Amino acid sequence: MTTSKRVQDRSQNKRVHDLEIATEKWKIVSKVLFLMxxxxxxxxxxxxxxSLDQYRRQINLPKPHKISDFIRKSPKLFELYKxxxxxxxxxxTREAxxxxxxxxxxxxxxxxKAAEHVTRFLMMSVDKRLPLDKIAHFRRDFGLPIDFRKNWVCRYPEHFRVVKNEDDIEFLELVSWNPPWAITELEKKVMGVCEDHQPGLLSLAFPLKFPSDYKKxxxxxxxxxxxxxxxxxxxYADAHQLTAGxxxxxxxAVAVMHELLSFTIEKRLVTxxxxxxxxxxxxxxxxxxLLLKHIGIFYVSERGKRFSVxxxxxxxxxxxxxKCPLVLWKEKVQTLIGYRGRKRKIETYSDFVEMEDKNLFESESEEDNVRMQPEEEDTMCGLVDSSLSDQFEMEIGDIHGAYKTS
Known part of the structure; x- marks a missing residue:
């Protein structure tokens, strides 16, 4: 049994290098998109x-590094003049x-499609409404425009509406239940869309894809x-009667995470x-x-200061x-980033370790975000807890021991 084990403590041979590379290659892109x-x-x-100095915290650019130095690395996108x-x-630039x-x-x-995903997000929630500020964290992940709080949410009154609680906090609230949208992405692959679908018990297996260095x-x-x-x-079914643990x-919970990740344009989220x-x-x-335990379904990357699943x-x-059109667009932006317009090619794990040491920026930036310290669940401490389990449940220790050693 593994106790007091942090995600960051996994050795390099216990990481899925391909997905670590996928995380790394978008880090600088996210800074550029923030600036744009x-x-x-x-x-x-x-x-x-x-005036950009006020955004140092959001883009995690510590002094004495200069914002102008980062801007100069993408001359195809940005211009500086006095x-x-x-x-x-x-x-x-005109190209930008x-x-x-x-x-x-x-x-x-x-x-x-984004409106459908937001509506289904609300349909999965216990109160059929979510704080608007929390949804803002997923804005780019869901492909929502920058003005989604002021204008976009008002375009779909048949699906949701903005309401305020007694503390004057804004929520996005479900207007009407849509049965065809209460079908999970896994169900769609098997049974398609049903107009009068009623969510209940499921027995569909989750697709599994294990790391290449995972033992048999x-x-x-x-x-x-x-x-x-x-x-x-x-x-999408009522979960009030389930016993926690x-x-x-x-x-x-695995099914909820699978569904939520399926809604995102890159099939990944900041944890x-x-x-x-x-x-x-x-x-x-x-x-x-939970995410670490089900490694065949999810993978947690620890690149930078934040974790992605x-x-x-x-x-x-x-x-x-x-790849949806928004991902292809993001890749197009990536080709225009780099010192003197050259794109750094990342192919191996050692390539991006070297790159990370040289980059000015070390974590992802997104609208409305500031860097957060990993919360309690970001450590694998106290794994022997009161959660109900049985002999058929894989433990974290099993997962960590199931890799080939170099």
Missing amino acids: EILKQEPEQIIPVR DQKGVLWCGM EDIVQEEERIMEAYSE VYRYGGKIDHFQKRSYLSP SLEFDKR DHLTHFRRELVMPQKLMR FLTEAYEGSELIE
Whole structure:
């Protein structure tokens, strides 16, 4: 049994290198997109570089590093110039402006699908409503526009509406239940869409994809098979009667995570955002433990200061198997990033370890986010707890011991 073991303490040979590379290659892109969004909100899409200093915390750029140094690394996207008073300004190149307009067109075309995913998110929640500020953390993951709080949410009154509670906190609330949308992505692959579907118990197995350096799966085949055959409650069904820590409770939580990750454009999420929804989605307190335990379904990456969780079935190596237009657009932006316009090619684990040591930035940045310290569930401490388990359940110690050693 493993106790007091942190995610970061996994040795290099216990990581899925392809998915670590997938995390690394988007780190700088996220900073660039953050800067582009700041410029988009300016009246003339230009801003004094010194005014960007207020965003140091969001983009995790510690002094004495200069923001202008980072901007100069992407001359195909950003321009720097001084006015008559010697004030340094930043703006977007014509190519960047075209890229921004292209994103707006893609987001508009994707809007209906994004509205479906947000509605289904609300349908999975226990109160059928979620704090708007919490949904903001998933804005880019769900493909929502930057003005989604002011304008976008008002475009779909048939699905949801903004309400305020007694503390004047804004919530997005479900307006009407849509039976065809209460079908999980796994169910769709088997039975398709049913107009009068009623969510209940499911017996569908989750697709599994184990790391290449994982020892022969048959060693734990019995436990894996037992988990896969166990029935579980649909993420869209009422979960009030489930006992926290029970096997049924945990398997439903796996189904909720699988469904939520399926909604995202990259089939991955920052884990500390997920912890904000424990109560709303009826999730276990130690969510990280659950994600680590089911390595064939999920993979947790520790690159930078924050953790990301991947839906492993959605990836082949370090690449998404199915890329929506927003992902293809993001890849296009990536080709325009780099010192003197050159893109750094990342192919191996050692490549991005070396790159991380040289980068100015060390963590991902997103709208409305500040860097957070890993929460309690980001450590694997006290794994022998009051959770109900049996001899058929795989433990974290089993998982960590199931890798080939070099």
